[in-house]
Structures are given as structure tokens and as C-alpha cells.
Amino acid sequence: MDFFAQQARVRGSSRRLVILFVLAVIAIVVAIDAVVWFALGRHPAPGEPAASNLNLLLGTSVVVLAGIGFSSLFRIMSLSGGGKNVAESMGAVVVPPDTTDPALRRLRNVIEEVAIAAGVPVPDIYLMADEPGINAFAAGYSASDAAVCVTQGCLDHLSRDELQGVIAHEFSHVLNGDMRLNIRLMGLLFGILVLTIVGRRVIWFGGGRSSRRDGGGGQVWMIGLALIVVGYIGYFFGRLIQAAVARSRESLADASAVQFTRQTDGIAGALKKIAILSEGSQLQAANKQEVAHMLFGEAGSFNALFATHPPLLERIRALEPGFKEADLARMVAEMQRAAASPPAARTNGPAATSGVPGMPGLPLPSVLTGVLAGGIATAAPAFQRAAAVQQAMPVGLAEAVQQPESALAVMLALALSLEAELQPAQRRIVADAFGDDVARAVDAQAAALTTLTPIARLPLVSLAFPALKQLPDGRQQTLLRALDDLVRVDGRVDINEYCLARLLRIHLQEARAPRRAPVDGVKKLPAARDSVILVCTIVAAAGCSDEAGARRAWLLAMQQAFPGEAIAWSPPPAAWQTPFERALDELDGLSPMAKELVIQALLRAIHADGQVSVEEAELLRVICAGLHCPVPAMSAPA
Structure with a gap:
């Protein structure tokens, strides 16, 4: 799609x-x-x-x-x-990052995986604990201040694949600008x-x-x-x-969820369970109609006149064209057989009842999670890599980024140079900005970072973002200034250092003033021609060690963006950071179709040599953050 x-x-x-x-x-x-x-x-x-x-x-x-x-x-x-204001107005409670509840831990893991795969910061996570129906919503002005809220019914009745499909649906609202x-x-x-x-x-x-x-x-x-x-x-x-x-936007969100996860079984399975369960997707909250247009499913009973979502069967058929209403009855029959099986063969879990007409009160044991999902689906490569990055994250680092002050220390440690002669000057910068206690904490986190794989650096920023948002504004600004000083201590800025500082700046600035986040652009690609050329030049140069290879990659990008045009190659400027940021600001004003051409051109440049470097992957993540679009699927970084 x-x-x-x-x-x-x-x-x-x-x-x-x-x-x-x-x-x-x-x-x-x-x-x-x-x-x-x-x-x-x-x-x-x-x-x-x-x-x-x-x-x-x-x-x-x-x-x-x-x-x-x-x-x-x-x-x-x-x-x-x-988003947190909307979630709290619905009576939702925040899911703590250090929760030990298995269901809540699974929810956090799924949301973190989707965030890493899509290249956006992890949102605030909320639970409507008193809602037995299957529903969810995302709220906020941008990805940097988003909140994702799910009902208890999602935790009780959905498999991991189905929960991932629902969360991917909500993330698409974040990325499509629907929340504003x-x-x-x-x-x-x-x-x-x-x-x-x-x-x-x-x-x-x-x-x-x-x-x-x-x-x-x-x-x-x-x-x-x-x-x-x-x-x-x-x-x-x-x-x-x-x-x-x-x-109209729910149809796009369903399609986007499939694009993110690369499988239909998860979201289709969730929709089938809504059709079968007596609770469906209904909410009990008194102000449910106020957020009806944000939800994954209908807030109340379906009414064609005021329906905020297409009919369930229509949504399922869009995902599985051969699906028929009679298939629901066959699923109910499967449930009856499972319900009649010996107790030892069933999995303990919350029971539910069928909402299929003519079959009221039918028990729906949780053992049937896999039946409705249509089997275990293969996750998209991006999700597999995101899960691998998350699972390989050192335990100490994963715990450190859950709290504001320790997350700050981790971000500063990420900016420390591996060159021993530069580290004393960098430690003085940290001590001057935050004091000796933070400097010692940064040294401790720097030791833990030695076991972190390079491609996990920016995903670690996404995981740390909910904690970093809790820092006072003054401390956030001091962090950004200290990062700039750390990466420039040797008089130059390499790509990894730049990507770290730039990504944090984008997300923290938008979180501090969410209503000022950019709106949808309308400009055509030719209007930003010079900016497209510059960004493609920098990405091509980052992925190649020689100018000939960079020029070859750049030409492929130009053929994709401006087919048939003769454009002269010139190497990127030595001080490329400021022009690069101005170019990203201009490209963010492009229309969605023009942004797609830019991303396709960048992918052509990145894949020109048949492999993806860490620098290319990090640059693409920063570019997508600047353009407010998801990170596209690509080969695994070397």
C-alpha cells in the first residue's frame, strides 16, 4: 500500500x-x-x-x-x-516504565517496538483500566507529545500480533497528522x-x-x-x-498499520474479536462521544448516521477480501469446541461472551487468541530489527533511560568521544553545565555504553524520550547546549554526533511547544529543488568512502527525484550542518507525494552500494523526523 x-x-x-x-x-x-x-x-x-x-x-x-x-x-x-491531557480526561492512568505486570510489560514492549521501527519517540502510555471493550486512541499535536491509550479489553483479549496491529493503527494517526x-x-x-x-x-x-x-x-x-x-x-x-x-482517516490508519507491520492478521484479528465479543469496542466513559473520532473502534453501538468508523465487516474485508460474515459463525463454533474442552487444556484468562447475533452469552476463553488472528504472522523486517535492538539493549541502560536524571546522563554519555585525549575537555563541559555529580553519573553510563551496538544509539534516544520530557525546560535547554559543546570539542562534527544532537533537539522543542508543531505542507518538489539536491548529496557522501561512489549514489537519487534532468554534481560543503537543517525545514513544507519522492530518492542513494551503513541509517532517521514521516523499510544496517 x-x-x-x-x-x-x-x-x-x-x-x-x-x-x-x-x-x-x-x-x-x-x-x-x-x-x-x-x-x-x-x-x-x-x-x-x-x-x-x-x-x-x-x-x-x-x-x-x-x-x-x-x-x-x-x-x-x-x-x-x-495527548496526556486527553488521556487523563478519559480517566486513563499512566503505565509506569518500570511496571512488573506481564500484560502492561507486553504493552510497553509492543509500543516501544513500533516507535523504534517507525522512527518516532516513544509516546506516553495510558490504560483505561475500567473499560472491558477492545479500543484505543492516540492523542496529541505531534509525535513528540503523543499519548497512546488502550483499554483493559485490549490487554485481556488480544494476542501480541493483534495488539501490535492496533498500536500500529494508532501510530499511523500520529504520523498522518490526524491528532491535531x-x-x-x-x-x-x-x-x-x-x-x-x-x-x-x-x-x-x-x-x-x-x-x-x-x-x-x-x-x-x-x-x-x-x-x-x-x-x-x-x-x-x-x-x-x-x-x-x-x-476517511480510519481507512488510512488500517492501511498504514498493514504497511508498518507487513501483515494483516494482527489488525484483522483484533477487528474480528470486536465483532464477536459482546463488549465489542464500546466504552463506558460519560464523555466517550467527545473522543469518538479518535478511537480504534466505535465508542458505542453502531449507528450508520453518526458512525466514526466504517462498518466492521467492511474494514475486515479491506484487509482480507475473501472474508464473509458466515466466517464469524465458524469462529464461534471453534470457540464452542474450545469451551467444551477439558479445563486442563484451556488457558486461564478473562472470559468474554459472543456478540454475534443469535448467539448471545457464548463464553469466549482467552485460549482462542490465536484462532481469530489466523495463525502466527511473520513480522516486518523493521519490526524484527526493532525487537532485536530492544532485546539486546543492556539491562542497566534500559533501566537508566526510564528516569529523567539518569536518562540525561545517558544522553550526555552518548556524545562522549572514543578518543581519550578529548575526554577530559568533555568532562569539564559536563561538570560546568550540570555539576560534578552528573559528571560522575555520565562516566558510569559511558562504561555501560561500551556494550551497546552502534545501530541502537538513536533507538535508545527514542526510549529515553518520555523521561527526558519530564525534565524542567531550563534543564532541557542546558542539555541541548551541552550536547552541542560536546560534539564540537574537537572542532568538527561527525555524522553520528550530529544525528544525536539534532534528533533530540527536534523532539524536545516540539514537546515543549506542541501546538507549534508544523502542519501539513503543500509545496511541490521543484519548489525545493536545491534542498533536495543538498540532502541527497550529504546522504550519498555519508555512505561512501570515495567521491566516485558518492557521485554514483547521488546520480541514482537525482534520476529518482528529477528524471531526465541534467544536474551537476558538487561535493557537500565542509560546514554542512546549517545548510542541511535549512534544507530539512524547507522539505518539511512539501506535500505528502513530494515527500515520498524525496524518501525514494534517498533510498536509491543509500542502497546504491548494496549495503546500509550506520551513518546512512541514522541520517535517514533524522531526515524522517524533520519531515514528520515514518522511517521507510530498508535493508539492515551493516
Whole structure:
């Protein structure tokens, strides 16, 4: 499946639906203006000169728009802390990094694997412990402030492959930019619904006894009633548009989950379990409709009018074209046989019941996890490598990056040079910035890093990110400055040093101001021609020890990005870091399809010599972070 093509198509349809949302707000303003004109406007008798109600209608329009706007802004600002605010508003609790619960440990491992494979920082992880249905959502403004929240039903009923499919689905929302739109939809719906609240207040205070004394109570009561009616009608149509926006993006998220995991059994198995379990994907939370468009499945019973997701069978058939509704009945029969088997043959676990029509109350033992998944699937190579990196991580380092101060020490230790003559100067930089205690901690972590494989350096940054976000802003800034000083202590910056400092800077800056994260770009590839050439030049040079090899790799990239054009090769500048960062900033403004061409060109350059170096892999990870897209599948680094 073509991730970027799907992304461009769905973003285009979402923009049209958002325009409909704006039109709905305009219709609300016009309707209230009409009521106000009828109730309070000047209506001259026949034969009298026409009276102007322009000031009245303008004032009403401004008041209504301001009311919707400020209410929406208030709701959006209340969620400005990012994904964790949304998760906590749903009653979810954070999953601690040092949890010893096997189910929660499995959840963390799966999320960390997906984050490493996709090249994004590990998000905050939350659990809705009182929700037995199978559901999940991702919230936030960008990958750097994202939170992934799952229900207890996911832990109780899903196999590891199925849980991985659900998490990959949620990560696609992170990478597609859906989370920012989702939060804004929450704000707009709240702003429209506030009209009904204001209407009730107008009736209660403005249309009461005090207003009836001067005979104006009737008109004020009419305006209050209009606010209530129009507010609910606007909310009704807002929910329709919200559902349409969500349905279009859910289809992309399912497709993206398949692209990430390279298998359909996991996510298809999760959808089948939702179809069969009596709990389905339903939530019990009172404010579930507010986040309905964010969820993996429907928050309540399926309603075609307000459905935020395509029908379950339609989603399953998109993944498995030959699937039929009758297959669910056969699965239930398998469950019946498993339920009738001797107790010793069954695995202990939480029981559930069938939601298949005509078969209520059928027990669904957890031993059937593999039945619905259709067998054990082979994970994508990227996931296999991510799992291998995670499992090979030294235990001491894995524990150190779970706490803010020890994670800071690990990041500083990663920047220390292997050249003994440079280390005293680097230790002085650390001591000056953080004190002797941190300097000693950095020395201890540097010793532990000697057992870390080079390709695990940047994945370790992803694992450390949740802890690093907890550092005070001042300490984060000191960390970034110290990293810059450490990598420049010898007067030059190699690629590994640069990638470490740049990746941390991107993620920490976006986490500190999540609402300022870049929005979708619209520029075409020719508009950023020079930036594409420079980035491809630097990547080609990083993967080759000689200029001839770099030029050959660069030419392949140019053929991919600008076929048929004659472009002259020139080696990368000696001080390449600043131009490289400016180029990435420009490329981030490209449209999804243009970004795809850039990534394909880079892959051509990287694979030109038949192998992937650690430097190439790290550069690509930093480039993808700068372009806000997932790391593509490629060969394993040498």
C-alpha cells in the first residue's frame, strides 16, 4: 500500500469536510441572525421608509462567532498539554516504565517496538483500566507529545500480533497528522454545543420575571429558545461531519498499520474479536462521544448516521477480501469446541461472551487468541530489527533511560568521544553545565555504553524520550547546549554526533511547544529543488568512502527525484550542518507525494552500494523526523 498516496487522498477529503464544518458555523450564524431580526429588528409598517437592521445583524453575527470561537479556543487550550491531557480526561492512568505486570510489560514492549521501527519517540502510555471493550486512541499535536491509550479489553483479549496491529493503527494517526485535527474537532464541537448552554441561561435569566416587567421577556425567551434549537441542530450536523472526517482517516490508519507491520492478521484479528465479543469496542466513559473520532473502534453501538468508523465487516474485508460474515459463525463454533474442552487444556484468562447475533452469552476463553488472528504472522523486517535492538539493549541502560536524571546522563554519555585525549575537555563541559555529580553519573553510563551496538544509539534516544520530557525546560535547554559543546570539542562534527544532537533537539522543542508543531505542507518538489539536491548529496557522501561512489549514489537519487534532468554534481560543503537543517525545514513544507519522492530518492542513494551503513541509517532517521514521516523499510544496517 502506498502510504503517501493514501495520505494525500485522505488529507484532501478531510480538508473538504473541514470546509463543510465552516459552512455549518456560517449557517448557524445566519439562522440566529434571522431569529434576532424577527424578535428585535425594526419592521416598518407598509408605506413607511425601510429601516436598516444592519448594525443589529452585524452585532449578532460577531457575538455568535465570538462565542463559538472563544469556546472552541478555550476547549483546545485546555488540551494544549498534548495527548496526556486527553488521556487523563478519559480517566486513563499512566503505565509506569518500570511496571512488573506481564500484560502492561507486553504493552510497553509492543509500543516501544513500533516507535523504534517507525522512527518516532516513544509516546506516553495510558490504560483505561475500567473499560472491558477492545479500543484505543492516540492523542496529541505531534509525535513528540503523543499519548497512546488502550483499554483493559485490549490487554485481556488480544494476542501480541493483534495488539501490535492496533498500536500500529494508532501510530499511523500520529504520523498522518490526524491528532491535531482531532483535537480541533473536539474544540469546534464544544464551541457549537456551548450555544445551547447560553440559550438555557438566556431563558432562565433574560426571559424570567425581571424581563417580563417591561414586556421584553417574550422576545428574549424566543432568542434563548433559538440558541438552544440552533445549537443542537448545529451540533447534530457537526457530529455528522466529525464522523465523516473520522471514517476517511480510519481507512488510512488500517492501511498504514498493514504497511508498518507487513501483515494483516494482527489488525484483522483484533477487528474480528470486536465483532464477536459482546463488549465489542464500546466504552463506558460519560464523555466517550467527545473522543469518538479518535478511537480504534466505535465508542458505542453502531449507528450508520453518526458512525466514526466504517462498518466492521467492511474494514475486515479491506484487509482480507475473501472474508464473509458466515466466517464469524465458524469462529464461534471453534470457540464452542474450545469451551467444551477439558479445563486442563484451556488457558486461564478473562472470559468474554459472543456478540454475534443469535448467539448471545457464548463464553469466549482467552485460549482462542490465536484462532481469530489466523495463525502466527511473520513480522516486518523493521519490526524484527526493532525487537532485536530492544532485546539486546543492556539491562542497566534500559533501566537508566526510564528516569529523567539518569536518562540525561545517558544522553550526555552518548556524545562522549572514543578518543581519550578529548575526554577530559568533555568532562569539564559536563561538570560546568550540570555539576560534578552528573559528571560522575555520565562516566558510569559511558562504561555501560561500551556494550551497546552502534545501530541502537538513536533507538535508545527514542526510549529515553518520555523521561527526558519530564525534565524542567531550563534543564532541557542546558542539555541541548551541552550536547552541542560536546560534539564540537574537537572542532568538527561527525555524522553520528550530529544525528544525536539534532534528533533530540527536534523532539524536545516540539514537546515543549506542541501546538507549534508544523502542519501539513503543500509545496511541490521543484519548489525545493536545491534542498533536495543538498540532502541527497550529504546522504550519498555519508555512505561512501570515495567521491566516485558518492557521485554514483547521488546520480541514482537525482534520476529518482528529477528524471531526465541534467544536474551537476558538487561535493557537500565542509560546514554542512546549517545548510542541511535549512534544507530539512524547507522539505518539511512539501506535500505528502513530494515527500515520498524525496524518501525514494534517498533510498536509491543509500542502497546504491548494496549495503546500509550506520551513518546512512541514522541520517535517514533524522531526515524522517524533520519531515514528520515514518522511517521507510530498508535493508539492515551493516
